[in-house]
Amino acid sequence: MERLKQQIREHGKILSDKVLKLDALLNHQVEPSLIMEMGQEFARRFQGDNITKVITVESSGIPVAFATACHLGVPMVFAKRKKTLTTDEDCYMERVPSFTKGIVTDIMVSKSFLSPQDRLLFIDDIIANGDAARGLIRIIERAESQLAGMGIVVEKSFQKGAQTIREQGIRLESLVNITGLTDGIIHFDS
Amino acid sequence: MERLKQQIREHGKILSDKVLKLDALLNHQVEPSLIMEMGQEFARRFQGDNITKVITVESSGIPVAFATACHLGVPMVFAKRKKTLTTDEDCYMERVPSFTKGIVTDIMVSKSFLSPQDRLLFIDDIIANGDAARGLIRIIERAESQLAGMGIVVEKSFQKGAQTIREQGIRLESLVNITGLTDGIIHFDS
Numbered sequence: 461m462e463r464l465k466q467q468i469r470e471h472g473k474i475l476s477d478k479v480l481k482l483d484a485l486l487n488h489q490v491e492p493s494l495i496m497e498m499g500q501e502f503a504r505r506f507q508g509d510n511i512t513k514v515i516t517v518e519s520s521g522i523p524v525a526f527a528t529a530c531h532l533g534v535p536m537v538f539a540k541r542k543k544t545l546t547t548d549e550d551c552y553m554e555r556v557p558s559f560t561k562g563i564v565t566d567i568m569v570s571k572s573f574l575s576p577q578d579r580l581l582f583i584d585d586i587i588a589n590g591d592a593a594r595g596l597i598r599i600i601e602r603a604e605s606q607l608a609g610m611g612i613v614v615e616k617s618f619q620k621g622a623q624t625i626r627e628q629g630i631r632l633e634s635l636v637n638i639t640g641l642t643d644g645i646i647h648f649d650s
Numbered sequence: 651m652e653r654l655k656q657q658i659r660e661h662g663k664i665l666s667d668k669v670l671k672l673d674a675l676l677n678h679q680v681e682p683s684l685i686m687e688m689g690q691e692f693a694r695r696f697q698g699d700n701i702t703k704v705i706t707v708e709s710s711g712i713p714v715a716f717a718t719a720c721h722l723g724v725p726m727v728f729a730k731r732k733k734t735l736t737t738d739e740d741c742y743m744e745r746v747p748s749f750t751k752g753i754v755t756d757i758m759v760s761k762s763f764l765s766p767q768d769r770l771l772f773i774d775d776i777i778a779n780g781d782a783a784r785g786l787i788r789i790i791e792r793a794e795s796q797l798a799g800m801g802i803v804v805e806k807s808f809q810k811g812a813q814t815i816r817e818q819g820i821r822l823e824s825l826v827n828i829t830g831l832t833d834g835i836i837h838f839d840s
Contacts, residue, residue: 489703489727489763492720519708519728526713530682537679538709573679
């Protein structure tokens with residue numbers, strides 16, 4: 461994914477030594493051909509893995525999750541973020557803190573869309589501390605669905621999210637790995 | 651879009667005489683091939699209209715807006731919903747009530763992604779009262795971008811949203827038109 465790295469170098473804005481703003485290509489505006497290329501790459505990595513559905517958390521993960529689902533030919537489910545904890549019997553709900561927003565939200569998935577027969581590929585745009593990801597993983601466990609693995613566009617390996625998920629024994633694939641944001645430079649692992 | 655109507659008949663859940671839940675095909679789970687078909691149809695209707703960008707409001711509009719942008723070969727921008735009114739100099743922000751959620755939210759678009767040179771196609775999943783749509787239209791006006799028109803997957807013509815937008819002189823195309831939800835039946839215009 462050299463094109464992706466080049467786009468990150470060109471359009472990424474370093475806001476602090478922890479926060480990289482990728483609004484121009486991932487979180488606010490997207491280039492469909494680049495997103496479809498990402499989806500194709502995730503589909504290639506999980507080909508033969510009998511994925512029945514792609515799942516993500518709204519909103520920034522939706523384009524790339526959709527593109528991956530397109531290439532795999534399976535439905536895509538997006539978990540919703542709720543402002544208030546409602547006790548809906550028909551939903552799995554988990555409360556998660558948000559690293560970038562500094563607030564607590566609830567994420568939910570309707571019970572209709574997850575079953576023990578499902579083998580899921582969880583796609584997201586960025587992983588920092590992984591709080592939302594761990595929330596969705598708990599939902600997947602409660603639904604007794606299988607999690608084939610996770611596909612992340614940008615892993616920030618200087619934060620603990622990806623590591624804690626791999627330590628749970630979950631396969632996590634990322635398209636690019638950022639090892640640091642020091643001295644105003646985006647450092648990639650290779 | 652007969653396939654879409656059939657899916658709405660099969661999976662739509664009437665919650666009241668005003669609210670139709672389309673979680674199984676539009677707002678929570680999506681079938682990529684059906685969404686790509688919708689995008690292709692919007693692209694066909696606005697072909698030759700010199701669209702430079704597709705725009706939508708997070709989250710449910712993102713898959714179909716992305717699919718439309720794919721077919722038109724242009725970028726897609728999604729307006730964000732914010733919990734608090736921050737005064738960000740770099741953003742256009744409008745406060746809008748939400749019909750389905752019963753709350754007020756702020757929608758925002760970064761000034762970087764809208765210019766007077768842009769000719770926009772605004773895509774959304776459903777139009778009811780049109781509050782969020784009118785908010786985004788105000789943002790587009792403030793940015794002095796041109797609005798070529800709107801593409802809506804499901805128009806509920808028994809609510810006032812689509813009508814008020816057409817009365818502003820804006821071209822609004824919908825894929826299906828629901829005229830009522832009485833007696834537990836979804837009534838289409840044809």
